[in-house]
Amino acid sequence: MPYFRHDGVDLHYLERGRGRPVVLIHGLGMCGGDWAFHVPALETHYRVILPDLRGSGRSSRPRGRYSIPQFARDMWALLDHLGIDSADLVGFSLGGAVALEMSLQRPERVPRLVTINSLASYRPDHWRKWLEARVQTLLVRWGGMPRTARLVAARVFPEPWQAALRERAITVIGATPPRPYLATVAALERWSCVRRLGRLRTRTLIVAAEHDYTPLEEKRELAAQLGAEFVVVSGSRHGTPFDAIRATNACIGAFLQDAPLPAPEDCRLDTPEDVPREPPPGSVAQEHAAAAPPGAAEVAGASVPARAA
DSSP: OOEEEETTEEEEEEEEOOSEEEEEEOOTTOOGGGGTTTHHHHTTTEEEEEEOOTTSTTSOOOSSOOOHHHHHHHHHHHHHHTTOSOOEEEEETHHHHHHHHHHHHSGGGOSEEEEESOOSBOSSOSHHHHHHHHHHHHIIIIIHHHHHHHHHHHHHSOSGGGHHHHHHHHHHHHTSOHHHHHHHHHHHHHOBOGGGGGGOOSEEEEEEETTOSSOHHHHHHHHHHHTOEEEEEBTOOTTHHHHSHHHHHHHHHHHHTTOOOOOGGGSBOOOTTTOOSSOOTTOHHHHHHTOOOOTTOOOOOOOOOOOOO
């Protein structure tokens, strides 16, 4: 299984398909394999790169402080290693922050950027941001990851027909080691790129859930500031790539092809009939689960698609 060593860290990644490179960057508590429901829609036309950020998935969990610019530098080092000069970026939540930071670090190398339920600043400058960070940290410190996972899953996937999504979230988040998880939360809290947004030259799509944790209006204002296209997924909560798989794939696919985005009525929560009970056979989720650890590096266990904060 592929690993790339950078700055003393073993970074795990997967690849699928051929064509123009597209990098899918996961959210907090997740890994590259958690894009299992999206890769089949992309791999027939694109070379899909699925990295695990440092501290996540099967990548090393170095001690010390993490940062969003550091995550971005890791990703650029990986793309350099793979001989990729330019790539479209898609990031969910934490991954959206990393993708935006990558686009600001090397704007000439990112033709298209898609962020899903992500912001340009996670500093606690709004009471909802402060509350989200504090509550999450306290839950992990005092309740442990399994209890945190149960509470998060119930909040993000509350509908009766989303039981399979809740169970996957509980399994994955509950098995996440608390130290790198909290270090990543702290990295988000310290990060803001608001003052650098004028440097961005990348064509951008911002996808926002109607009921996300953080204010919808802040994402709408960010889209206006960037001149970005903006889509609201009605009925969705924070886990849009998982509770609105069809809408997510339709938006990403159209944007990468420079085609018209789906109509608003098509950007909505998946129906009970649409919700999958498990990843598709032979998916990147199974491939990620079968990956061998990189020597003596500290790595996470197997993973299946879940929600991220």
